[in-house]
Amino acid sequence: MTTVNETIEYNEQLSQYIRNLFVVEDETLQQIRERPPKEGLPPHDINPEEGRFLQLLVRASNAKSAVEFGTLVGYSSIWIARGLAPGGKLFTFEKEPMCVDIAKENFAKANVAHQIEILCGDAHTLVDSIAEAPFDFVFIDAEKTGYIDYFDWALENTRPGGFIVAHNVFLHRTILDSDTTDEGVKAMQMFHKHVAASNRVMSTVFPAGDGTLVAVTA
Numbered sequence: 759m760t761t762v763n764e765t766i767e768y769n770e771q772l773s774q775y776i777r778n779l780f781v782v783e784d785e786t787l788q789q790i791r792e793r794p795p796k797e798g799l800p801p802h803d804i805n806p807e808e809g810r811f812l813q814l815l816v817r818a819s820n821a822k823s824a825v826e827f828g829t830l831v832g833y834s835s836i837w838i839a840r841g842l843a844p845g846g847k848l849f850t851f852e853k854e855p856m857c858v859d860i861a862k863e864n865f866a867k868a869n870v871a872h873q874i875e876i877l878c879g880d881a882h883t884l885v886d887s888i889a890e891a892p893f894d895f896v897f898i899d900a901e902k903t904g905y906i907d908y909f910d911w912a913l914e915n916t917r918p919g920g921f922i923v924a925h926n927v928f929l930h931r932t933i934l935d936s937d938t939t940d941e942g943v944k945a946m947q948m949f950h951k952h953v954a955a956s957n958r959v960m961s962t963v964f965p966a967g968d969g970t971l972v973a974v975t976a
């Protein structure tokens with residue numbers, strides 16, 4: 759017998775239930791997510807309900823300017839762009855030239871190319887080339903060892919009341935391993951402590967998918 763306070767494990771059935779009711783993933787987004795493996799790219803996009811959640815956060819923050827670290831082929835970028843206020847713009851960073859080329863094609867297919875500027879190279883050095891700060895919304899989804907640096911950059915470059923959001927914060931549950939020797943997992947554990955200890959944001963983790971950390975700047 760279940761009790762009121764019992765936590766229900768989030769699983770494929772619940773995921774599908776949410777997708778069927780709330781997630782408006784059009785054919786373009788579906789094709790991008792289900793792209794053929796022959797392109798040789800990892801299938802590391804956010805999932806559809808995480809995409810819808812991102813779009814909702816962008817809309818809730820009334821964002822007109824956004825930054826994304828880690829484009830891959832643009833699946834999450836399209837969700838963000840579709841949440842922006844009219845005239846809004848997203849800057850997205852990707853280090854792999856092949857991904858950048860495919861992402862540009864995908865932005866055109868999704869009719870969001872005019873809203874997105876993609877910058878190719880290491881985000882840590884390129885980020886200083888964008889002069890439009892303060893931003894309303896920052897999404898962190900590149901290498902896990904860089905999350906603290908991206909977050910600290912976002913703290914300095916996001917307006918009060920803006921959102922800083924980070925993906926994969928459960929790292930497929932490995933985050934719970936306190937004896938880990940994996941550098942990525944250790945970096946994510948440090949990232950959690952870093953954000954939770956900051957008095958410049960209100961933050962929590964939304965536990966659907968692989969975990970999305972959401973922080974609102976003071």
Ligand SMILES: C[S@@+](CC[C@H](N)C(=O)[O-])C[C@H]1O[C@@H](n2cnc3c(N)ncnc32)[C@H](O)[C@@H]1O
Binds near residue numbers: 804827830854882
């Ligand atoms: C998890 S994937 C991004 C997925 C994408 N946000 C989505 O959900 O559709 C991470 C991407 O970050 C890129 N990346 C990793 N380190 C980077 C860096 N230092 N600068 C720019 N891009 C980087 C990788 O090449 C990879 O394409």
